[in-house]
Amino acid sequence: MFDGAFFRRWLAAAAGAVEREADRLTELDSAIGDADHGANLKRGFAAVTEVLDKELPETPGAVLVLAGRQLISTVGGASGPLYGTMLRRTGKALGEAGAVTREELAAALTAGVAGVAQLGGAKPGDKTMLDALVPAAEALGDSFAAARDAAEAGALATVPLRARKGRASYLGERSIGHQDPGATSSALLIAALAEVAAA
Template identity: 50%
Template sequence: MTVGTDWATAWVRGTIDTVSEHRAELISLDREIGDADHGENLDRGFQAVATKLDTLTPETPADVLKMVASTLISTVGGASGPLLGTAYLKAAGSIAGKTELGSADIVALLTAARDGVVLRGKAEPGDKTMIDAWTPAVEAAAAAEAAGADVPAVLSAAADAAEKGAADTEPLVARKGRASYLGERAIGHRDPGAQSSSLILREAAIAAGEK
């Protein structure tokens, strides 16, 4: 099984909806250890994506992801705009020119997205950032693909691992971003970027037909 432009479009539409639905939750998480603006900024960015998506006639999945990248970078404040924008941009580059994506392409896409976040934010696993969702997602996707899983199963494995990774940020001391100023006071709070990343990755799996 492969997925194409329709999947990428459905993934983005699902992300628009889930970010809006979880806006207050993300604001609350960020209020505990950040600026309380993560949910608001992300929702504003993806509402801008929604407007552009309605006028887009993409030929490839990369066309969709590139539009998301440029929109987030230009409209989302704080760190999340550049970080997620770079993730989508690098993901698009990894599948440039392809109209159909198999399991290996999905692993390459997720890996490039994760590496884009690392490139921009310089974070590592354990720093209590969105990397703590993206890295286990990439590792789980790669393991699933190596075991012969199809695209929905690869994406589902990635989403499951991202959700666990986000939850696992709660006992961590933040080493990057505004939360790092709190020291041990950040313990017990989930990283909002990891949580929003897990929501985004779940929508990728749902768009592929996750059961």
């Protein structure tokens, strides 16, 4: 079972991963986006860590809802609302339970990812964060490691795709050959989850 402290550790690990990889995320985004993905997420997850340390929400659901709200209020562009929606929806789906199973988290994450699809109007294959998140949520039913591997494979699989949503879609054919920054940062989050679960 995974309690609120586990989810706080996950988001702290995610913040660390985003900080380490911020330059790479921005580099990916400079090719097909606004060149601000790394900086925006770094700022957003730093704010998440700060608010979680201050307010210390106890349940898994409360941790994720608070983190999601903080991302929405802190991060500009599309990534704040999208990541914020994912975390909030996942948190709401977990309800008020003091601890949750991996299977319950997988079901909740599926609901969170559906919220992202609804908000962005995208689907897998559109070269977005969903290309990493959808397979990760499905694989989480098997194991944390399977979710991490599925997310990483999904992010890599965006390279040959043509973007159909977001700023990258304006480039048309020129978006082909670049890895999607949102799928890449999504894979970082899932990798952080697997790392904390294995600790």
